[in-house]
Amino acid sequence: MRIHFIAIGGSAMHNLAIALHKKGYQVTGSDDVIFEPSGSRLEKHGILPKQMGWDAANITPDLDAVILGMHALKDNPELLKAQQLGLKIYSYPExxxxxxxxxxxxxxxxxxxxxxxxxxxxxxxxxxxxxxxxxxxxxxxxxxxxxxxxxxxxxxxxxxxxxxxxxxxxxxxxxxxxxxxxxxxxxxxxxxxxxxxxxxxxxxxxxxxxxxxxxxxxxxxxxxxxxxxxxxxxxxxxxxxxxxxxxxxxxxxxxxxxxxxxxxxxxxxxxxxxxxxxxxxxxxxxxxxxxxxxxxASFTGASKRLELLSSINKTNVYKDFAHSPSKLKATIEAVKLQFEERKLVACIELHTFSSLNKAFLSQYANTMTNADVAIVYIDEETFKHKKLEPFTIIDVQTAFNDSRIKFFNNFSLLESYLSGINFYNTNLLLMSSGNFGGLDLVKLARELNTIT
Incomplete structure (x- = not known):
């Protein structure tokens, strides 16, 4: 079987490409950009595209199937060529x-x-x-x-x-x-x-x-x-x-x-x-x-789901993928109930299209009530990238229905604020589907003040 992936670098796409390669299929692919770890993993299996970009010449009549990733656009030249040749085009779930x-x-x-x-x-x-x-x-x-x-x-x-x-x-x-x-x-x-x-x-x-x-x-x-x-x-x-x-x-x-x-x-x-x-x-x-x-009993959790980064001096630091209102509320409640005697500093990065939409923001009302210190972070570059109007602290506090919320849009200021807190007998919960503007969370966890 000869299979070509358009937008092979996606999370699910590159994993499916590797799975079919292991199955013995002849796998090729293309993409305009491939981030890590996708690139290294594709290279390890010998199916990393030799150069980035789209090329209609990649699409030939002898292909048994073309698998189209969500990252590609409708006018992608490889997709247009596959349609012209009448090849079978699948989404990866298909x-x-x-x-x-x-x-x-x-x-x-x-x-x-x-x-x-x-x-x-x-x-x-x-x-x-x-x-x-x-x-x-x-x-x-x-x-x-x-x-x-x-x-x-x-x-x-x-x-x-x-x-x-x-x-x-x-x-x-x-x-x-x-x-x-x-x-x-x-x-x-x-x-x-x-x-x-x-x-x-x-x-x-x-x-x-x-x-x-x-x-x-x-x-x-x-x-x-x-x-x-x-x-x-x-x-x-x-x-x-x-x-x-x-x-x-x-x-x-x-x-x-x-x-x-x-x-x-x-x-x-x-x-x-x-x-x-x-x-x-x-x-x-x-x-x-x-x-x-x-x-x-031996299950330790899925990756980035209440992942324990550090535990010292009655201080646990967790990283979690929570980003939607329901996930945010449930994750804060989980840590607070598990360690009722400890304070909780909870920090959410708003990163997704939904969370950065002003019409949706009110869905976060009362989600951080159980945190002793509630922090909302939005990388100012995210607004520029998504071409959205930035939020103010009043926007955030009003939407969350919580005047206690501290708001940061610069990761250096966030890091400085967290470094100034004494975390003895206090847990830190960092939640995001992004990366907090590149903040080194493991280093931060190691360096927090936890002295009584």
């Missing part, structure tokens, strides 16, 4: 389905927790040496790539994103996988550049439920009232299983799963909810409750 249509497909959807639930399932399956394929949105410890597609595995575990499939396919990715077992972790408005109203966003989950295959199963968070309503209203007669937070207890900063006092290396109600979703999926795959509990 191609994942093409590769796995004879397998059992588990698709994890929802506005939050997708990566963690998927990671938990992979951890448990790996613990018992099960044969499985996967597609996950983060690099996981013990897994070479974020995508694995083989001929032998009977099941694939897919993190199902609700964002669009490709520039020429405006369907959400998770509609294309045709799940046999589906999970919806909850619904909280996101991607407002694509779904400008909450109703339009919710509609995508209604459609997702309709794509679950006959005799399939839908596992959903029953604590989400809007989600419960659309599950109740669906005409799809699949088996429906709701889940909530499992019984647990917190002792000396450690969460124990009940019954059995199973010590966990994760914490927070949102993570416990994710755990229950993963447990129900594993039950569908033949792993019983006792087996699941044994395996999940």
């Amino acid at each position: 191609y994942i389905y093409e590769q796995t249509k004879d397998k059992l497909r588990v698709v994890i959807g929802g506005s939050h927790g997708k990566t963690t639930i998927t990671s938990m399932i992979l951890h448990v399956l790996n613990y018992y040496n099960r044969d499985f394929d996967y597609l996950v949105g983060a690099q996981l410890a013990g897994f070479d790539t974020m995508v694995k597609v083989t001929d032998s595995a009977p099941v694939i575990i897919i993190e199902g994103d609700e964002y669009l499939a490709s520039p020429i396919d405006r369907r959400p990715k998770f509609h294309l996988y045709k799940a046999n077992i589906a999970v919806i972790s909850g619904i909280a408005w996101d991607h407002i550049n694509v779904f400008p109203t909450y109703q339009e966003y919710v509609k995508q989950f209604e459609i997702f439920i309709e794509t679950v295959q006959p005799e399939g199963c839908l596992i959903y968070c029953s604590a989400d009232q809007d989600l419960c309503q659309i599950v109740q209203d669906t005409d799809n007669s699949v088996v429906k299983i709701g889940y909530e937070i499992p019984d647990h207890v917190v002792k000396d900063g450690v969460t124990y799963l009940l019954p059995g006092d199973i010590p966990l290396r994760i914490f927070g109600d949102h993570n416990l909810m994710n755990l229950n979703a993963a447990k129900l999926v594993c039950a569908q795959l033949g792993i019983d409750s006792q087996e699941f509990n044994e395996a999940i």
Whole structure:
């Protein structure tokens, strides 16, 4: 099979390219820019483009398929050539389905927790040496790539994103996988550049439920009232299983799963909810409750999800991917409840298109109430890059409904402020899908003042 990737450098795209290369396919690709770690990983497997840029000559009649990444534009010369030649053009979710249509497909959807639930399932399956394929949105410890597609595995575990499939396919990715077992972790408005109203966003989950295959199963968070309503209203007669937070207890900063006092290396109600979703999926795959509990006890968390950067003198520093309002609120609550005796300094970087939209900003109201010190950071260059009007401190405090919020738009000033705090018996939570303007978070964590 000869496969060409247009925009091969994307996170999911380069991982799929590597997976197909490992499968023995002849893989080529192109892109106008490739960042790390994509570049080094493609080079390691010998499939890094020799030069950057688009070239219609890359598209030849003998290609079996062209896979189109979201980064490409509709007038991309390689895409136009492929269309002219009548070649089969797939988005990457379409191609994942093409590769796995004879397998059992588990698709994890929802506005939050997708990566963690998927990671938990992979951890448990790996613990018992099960044969499985996967597609996950983060690099996981013990897994070479974020995508694995083989001929032998009977099941694939897919993190199902609700964002669009490709520039020429405006369907959400998770509609294309045709799940046999589906999970919806909850619904909280996101991607407002694509779904400008909450109703339009919710509609995508209604459609997702309709794509679950006959005799399939839908596992959903029953604590989400809007989600419960659309599950109740669906005409799809699949088996429906709701889940909530499992019984647990917190002792000396450690969460124990009940019954059995199973010590966990994760914490927070949102993570416990994710755990229950993963447990129900594993039950569908033949792993019983006792087996699941044994395996999940060694799960340390998905990459960048409450990742512990430092722990010293009753001070923990966490990095988290949280950026949407629901994730921000849940992550702050998790750290505060786990360490009730410690103060909490919480810092969120607003970085995504939605979070930098003034009309959306009010969705963050009351999300940082549980932090003792609440900080909002926006890199001033981000506004320039996205050609948006900058926020003022009044804009931010008003939208968050919190006059305590400290606002920074320069990472040097943020670093200086954090360095001036005494963090003894105080945790620091740094949340972003960006990089805080290039701030070295590990160095910052090491150098914080934690002296009593």
